[in-house]
Amino acid sequence: MLEPALAADAARRHGLEEPSRSADRMLLEAAAGGDDGAFLCLRCLVSEPLEQKVRAIHRERAQRHDLDLITLAGFVLDDREQTLSYQALCKLPENDVRPFTAQVVCSYDGSKGAGLPHWARTKFQGNRELKAYLREHGVLLISSWALLKDSSPTRVREALELFGSAGVSMERALAVHAAYRQGQPAAKAVYVQRTGKSSGWVPDDALLQQIAPDQPPVTTRQLLETIDKAIRRLLTQQGMGSLDALAEQGQELVDPNSLDNAFQSGVEASETAAEQLANIQAALERAMPQAVLAALQADQPKWARSPERLQTWRLYSEGAGQRLIAESVGHKQGWVSKLLQEKQLATSIATAAAVELQRLPAFAAVGRSVAGAEQLVVALRNHLSSSEQEGDIAPLRLAVAAALSRLSP
Structure with missing residues (x-):
């Protein structure tokens, strides 16, 4: 969060003692x-709700999803106490405004009914880089x-085909999901009118009974939760079904730190280990x-200013740690x-390589299993980021x- 010295001086000049909507407008x-x-x-002012949101996500999800607090904060708390021109920044495209706190303030539209703290939290959840980081760790905000409500029948079908439970009928799940999407808007509208807010809504037993009259509401809720879990796995490729969970179910996992014994149970024995590693x-x-070249070229226009x-990329290439x-x-x-x-x-990179490998006869068995495909990507990814021998530089x-x-040049 920003140091308040210069900001406090501005607050004193305008006679403001504590945050309020009228103070924000002034x-x-x-x-x-x-x-x-x-x-x-x-x-x-907006850095405080942003910090609270960062800490809440880390507190709730760090252990399960391996989230780093400093990395989370870096996406939105990248501000330093310095004077910037609101007038100049507001002329830029929204996504080009930096730091993020400035982007929040410059994009603020009080006519939409939200106060600045709520606006900050909403913009936080829409931060593209943050969402990419969280999705990589299996988190959808x-x-x-x-x-x-936002998932199409096509997405639901694909999710259930890949990650659905064996006891769930595809036709039944699609029918219940369609009925939910049809009934949800009216049910939520009643909630919004009654409470004055749109967050916190959950389907009540009346809606669940309407969706599937032939079964108890609790059964319908469980089916919808199963669909939700499958969608999250589809969108994150890990999420609810982590490799740790697969291990608990008795599915053998490879050592992600080495490719020497990778997929011995999934790879056909027609190739030697040396041939497999060569492939x-x-x-x-x-x-x-x-x-890699595409990633560097995307960042290259920023190197001049x-x-x-550029120095960060060079140090990384030489083997330096992030700290x-x-x-x-x-x-x-x-x-x-x-x-x-x-x-x-x-x-x-690992995903692209895994897709290519699964076309080879020796790796076909890996591709026939969702768990095996995940194992392949994880092992390749860790191989890319880790050196095989102490003192080596990772690939x-x-x-x-x-x-x-x-x-x-």
Whole structure:
């Protein structure tokens, strides 16, 4: 959260003692009139609900989904106490406004009925980079009932085919889901009219009975929750069905830190281990250069005005850890993690290589199992990010070094 010194001075000048909607309006008018101190004050105000949201997500989901608090905070709490021009930033496309607190304030529309703190939390959940990070870790910031409402029959069918429970009839599930989508808007409208808010709605027994009159409401609720879990797994490719859960069900997992014994139970015995590893290496070498180069080229336009971004990539390619990189370039570790997006990049490469490998006869058995396909991607991803021997540099870092040599003048 921002240090309040300059912001407090602005608050004193405008005679404000505590946050309120009227105070927000006064500060917005002052910022629009060129008072950059008032703009800073607003950025400080929105940093508090943003910090609360970050801590709430970390508290609720960190252990299960391996979320890093610093990385989470880095997506939205990237502000420093400095004067910025509200007038200048408001002329930019919304997604180009930085820091994120400034984006929140510049995009604020009080006519929609939300106060600035609620607006900040809403913008938080819509942050694209944050959503990508959370999805990579199996987290979707959307309620089950909203996700079900927003999911098409095609998505539901695909989710149930891949991740559905054996006891769930596809026809029955699709019919119940369709009835839910049809009945949900009217039921929620009644809730909004009664409570004055749109969040917190859940289907009551009356709606559940209407959806499926031939079974108890609790059974309908359980079916909808099963569909929700399948959709989340489809959208995150992990989520509710983690590899740990598969292990608990008795499905043998490979050692994700080594490819030496990868998929011995899933790969056909017609190939030797050396041949299997050669195929794996070849698939990765075909998928990796293009993906890494594309990631660097996407960031390259920012290097001229932010040379520390290029330095971050160089240090990463040389094997430096994120903490050391952060200290070297003068940023927080969350900023480095957000820039590199190592896990996301490694996953995309691993997925492309896995798709290629599953076309080979030796790996066909792996592709016939959802669990096996997940294991393949996880093992490849970890291989890319981890060195095989102490002192070695991981393959993904070497690929970044090669891409940098192509881009350097």
